[in-house]
Amino acid sequence: MKITRVNAVASSQRRDKPIRDALQSLDTRGTCEISVETDEGVCGVGSIYFGRVEKAPHTLAYLVNEVLGPEILGQDPFMVRGIRDRLWQLTDYHGTVGLALFGIAGIDIALWDIMGRALEVPVWRLLGGQGKNVPSYAMVGWLNYSLDELKSICNQAMEQGFRGVKMKVGAPTLEEDEQRIEAVRSAVGDKGLIMVDANQVFSLNEAVRRGLVYQEMGCTWFEEPLRADDTDGLARLALQLSIPIASGENNYGKRQFRELFERRAVDIVQPDLRRAGGVTECFEIGLMADAFNVPYASHGGGVHLHVLAALPNALYMESGLLPPNSPVKLVDGCYPLPEEPGFGRSAE
Numbered sequence: 168m169k170i171t172r173v174n175a176v177a178s179s180q181r182r183d184k185p186i187r188d189a190l191q192s193l194d195t196r197g198t199c200e201i202s203v204e205t206d207e208g209v210c211g212v213g214s215i216y217f218g219r220v221e222k223a224p225h226t227l228a229y230l231v232n233e234v235l236g237p238e239i240l241g242q243d244p245f246m247v248r249g250i251r252d253r254l255w256q257l258t259d260y261h262g263t264v265g266l267a268l269f270g271i272a273g274i275d276i277a278l279w280d281i282m283g284r285a286l287e288v289p290v291w292r293l294l295g296g297q298g299k300n301v302p303s304y305a306m307v308g309w310l311n312y313s314l315d316e317l318k319s320i321c322n323q324a325m326e327q328g329f330r331g332v333k334m335k336v337g338a339p340t341l342e343e344d345e346q347r348i349e350a351v352r353s354a355v356g357d358k359g360l361i362m363v364d365a366n367q368v369f370s371l372n373e374a375v376r377r378g379l380v381y382q383e384m385g386c387t388w389f390e391e392p393l394r395a396d397d398t399d400g401l402a403r404l405a406l407q408l409s410i411p412i413a414s415g416e417n418n419y420g421k422r423q424f425r426e427l428f429e430r431r432a433v434d435i436v437q438p439d440l441r442r443a444g445g446v447t448e449c450f451e452i453g454l455m456a457d458a459f460n461v462p463y464a465s466h467g468g469g470v471h472l473h474v475l476a477a478l479p480n481a482l483y484m485e486s487g488l489l490p491p492n493s494p495v496k497l498v499d500g501c502y503p504l505p506e507e508p509g510f511g512r513s514a515e
């Protein structure tokens with residue numbers, strides 16, 4: 168089988184109401200859809216999402232169509248690791264990490280989709296499944312929501328059967344964070360999990376001060392308390408707090424993750440399929456984490472479900488609220504594993 172065409176198409180739409188975390192306002196829904204075609208008629212798709220910067224998907228589409236795609240024409244799509252290494256080498260001069268890695272990730276996802284479709288099995292089976300469904304929680308607690316809005320959306324998530332919810336923290340004062348956590352607790356009850364996410368905004372001192380309160384309030388983990396590249400700070404914070412420290416959605420490639428594990432900077436690792444570099448790279452990061460006894464909780468869901476279903480250390484899949492007519496029915500707080508070839512419906 169040979170790759171005959173790589174085509175990326177971008178689209179972007181402004182949100183009516185931007186959503187906000189402690190770091191940034193997400194005002195756009197953008198997508199760059201990368202399709203890879205083969206001489207045997209099997210086609211795979213990798214979809215890369217953008218939350219802000221309207222023209223970013225178009226910039227990525229240009230990069231894929233003009234630089235990354237032409238490099239892999241004629242290659243065997245089953246040689247995913249060879250193709251991954253070739254694209255890292257191609258982009259090394261101007262820096263692989265960043266937007267180029269979004270493109271490499273999109274191509275990598277499309278190649279796994281091709282392999283699954285060609286062999287008529289879901290990707291998690293190709294990776295070697297664990298035979299377990301994946302527990303899931305819903306990221307619903309944006310910082311721009313009022314207390315009533317927060318309670319209402321957390322209620323909806325619990326009604327859909329999620330194990331718990333994630334909410335943003337890092338409001339201007341700790342007291343506001345406490346009020347918001349109390350509101351969420353009133354919605355999810357004693358048994359519902361509450362993950363708190365600061366999106367990198369605290370200093371080490373402030374993270375200790377607020378983290379002690381979050382752990383006292385029974386929160387499940389403290390996500391991105393510090394800048395993603397402050398490995399030393401994360402390691403120090405992890406020693407000072409008993410609440411697990413989670414980070415990784417802004418780390419690029421497995422070598423950045425190696426340092427997180429070696430320094431014991433995270434208790435839970437959260438790779439993002441786009442920034443980490445695709446299914447191949449995320450799977451390798453997950454196995455490396457397992458060797459360090461670090462559980463893996465994906466940043467985002469979708470095709471990430473297949474990686475989690477194959478990892479021995481899968482902890483949780485992050486999801487949004489399910490859309491009203493979603494075919495997905497959570498069972499005991501877990502996502503059922505798809506049986507369609509490739510990424511099936513989880514590619515959407």
Ligand SMILES: [Mg+2]
Nearest residue numbers: 364390391416
């Ligand atoms: Mg996060």
